[in-house]
Amino acid sequence: MEDDSPITGLVAAAARGDQDAWNELVERYSPLLVGVIRQYRLTANQLDDVAQTVWLRLVEHLGDLRQPEALPGWIVTTARRESLRMSAAERRLTPFSPLEGVQPVADTAEPDQELLRAERHQALLGGLAELPTRQRNLLMLLVNDPPLSYAEISERSGIPIGSIGPTRSRALERLRRTQPIKQFTDRPLELEQDRR
Amino acid sequence: MTNMTPDPWNDDQQLLDDLAQAIRSVAPIARTVAERAEGALSWLTVDEELLFASLSFDSLEDELSAVRSEPGDTRTMVFTAEPLSIELEINPRGVLGQVVPPGEGEIFVEAADGSVLSAAADDLGFFVLPAVPEGPVRLRCETATGRLVTHWVRL
Numbered sequence: 001m002e003d004d005s006p007i008t009g010l011v012a013a014a015a016r017g018d019q020d021a022w023n024e025l026v027e028r029y030s031p032l033l034v035g036v037i038r039q040y041r042l043t044a045n046q047l048d049d050v051a052q053t054v055w056l057r058l059v060e061h062l063g064d065l066r067q068p069e070a071l072p073g074w075i076v077t078t079a080r081r082e083s084l085r086m087s088a089a090e091r092r093l094t095p096f097s098p099l100e101g102v103q104p105v106a107d108t109a110e111p112d113q114e115l116l117r118a119e120r121h122q123a124l125l126g127g128l129a130e131l132p133t134r135q136r137n138l139l140m141l142l143v144n145d146p147p148l149s150y151a152e153i154s155e156r157s158g159i160p161i162g163s164i165g166p167t168r169s170r171a172l173e174r175l176r177r178t179q180p181i182k183q184f185t186d187r188p189l190e191l192e193q194d195r196r
Numbered sequence: 197m198t199n200m201t202p203d204p205w206n207d208d209q210q211l212l213d214d215l216a217q218a219i220r221s222v223a224p225i226a227r228t229v230a231e232r233a234e235g236a237l238s239w240l241t242v243d244e245e246l247l248f249a250s251l252s253f254d255s256l257e258d259e260l261s262a263v264r265s266e267p268g269d270t271r272t273m274v275f276t277a278e279p280l281s282i283e284l285e286i287n288p289r290g291v292l293g294q295v296v297p298p299g300e301g302e303i304f305v306e307a308a309d310g311s312v313l314s315a316a317a318d319d320l321g322f323f324v325l326p327a328v329p330e331g332p333v334r335l336r337c338e339t340a341t342g343r344l345v346t347h348w349v350r351l
Contacts, residue, residue, distance in 0.1 A: 022237040030230035034222040053332040055233040056348040121218035143216035
C-alpha cells in the first residue's frame with residue numbers, strides 16, 4: 001500500500017474508536033467483501049450474516065492489524081472461510097446431495113470464466129478501495145449508473161471540469177499500481193487464455 | 197515479464213469499463229452491507245484483562261475438508277484462550293457447553309443487535325443454552341479462572 005493511501009490512517013483511527021473512520025473503511029471495502037461472498041451459493045440473508053460476521057471479526061482484529069496492506073487479503077480469506085462454513089451449516093439442515101459441492105459455484109455453463117471474472121472484479125474492487133479519497137470519488141462518479149455529465153461530476157467532486165481528464169488519468173494510473181491489481185495482472189500465464 | 201499478452205488494462209477506457217462492471221456487480225448489496233456494518237464498531241473492546249478465545253476447533257470444518265457421506269448430527273466447537281476454554285455441542289435440540297477448567301461461572305451470549313442471553317455454569321463447568329439467536333453471536337464467560345470472550349460465530 002503506497003504512502004498516500006488513506007487505509008493506514010483509517011485503520012488506526014477506527015482502532016481508537018473513531019466512528020467516521022470505521023464508516024469509511026466499511027464503505028470502501030464492502031464492495032470487495034460482497035464480491036467474494038457472492039461467489040458462494042448463499043441466500044440474501046446468509047450473505048448478510050456472513051458479511052456482518054466478517055465486520056465484527058475485523059472490529060476485534062483492528063488493534064493487531066499492524067500492517068494495513070494485509071487488510072484486503074484478510075477480508076478475502078475471512079469471507080471465503082465464513083461463506084464455506086455457512087454452506088456447510090446449510091448442508092446439515094438439508095438432505096445430503098452428493099452432486100452438490102461446497103466450492104465456489106457459478107450459475108453459468110462456463111465456471112472457469114465465471115471464476116476468472118469474479119477474480120477480476122475482486123482485483124478492481126480491492127484496488128479501488130485503497131485509492132486516495134479524491135481519486136476514488138472521481139472514479140465512482142465517472143462510472144455512475146446512469147452516467148453523469150462532466151458538469152455534474154465537477155459539481156459533486158469539486159474538481160474543475162478542465163481537471164477531470166488529467167485527474168482521471170492519474171487515478172487510473174494509481175489504480176494500476178495498487179497491490180490487488182498488480183497481483184491479478186502478474187498472475188501466471190496459464191490463466192490468461194480464458195481472459196475475455 | 198512472464199506475461200506476454202498485452203494487458204488490456206493499459207487502456208484507460210478499458211480499465212474504467214471493467215471497473216464500472218465490477219462495481220455494478222455488487223451494488224446495491226454492498227451499500228446495504230456497509231450501512232449495516234456501521235454499528236459493529238460499538239463492539240470494540242478495550243479491556244486488558246479480557247481473554248480473547250479463538251475458535252480452535254469446529255467440526256463443520258472437518259466436514260468441509262473430509263470426504264464424508266453424511267454430516268454429523270452434532271456440531272462441536274472449541275474456543276481456546278489460555279488458561280480458559282469453552283467447548284460447545286450443538287444439536288437440533290439445543291446447545292450444551294463445558295467450561296475448562298471446570299468450575300462455576302456465568303455465560304452470556306451476545307448478539308450483534310445488543311441482545312444478551314445468560315446461563316449459569318454449574319460447579320463442574322457445565323451449562324445449557326436453551327436457544328441461540330440467528331446471526332453472529334459471541335460468548336462471554338466469567339469464572340474464577342478469568343474472563344473470556346469468543347470470536348464472533350454463528351451457532
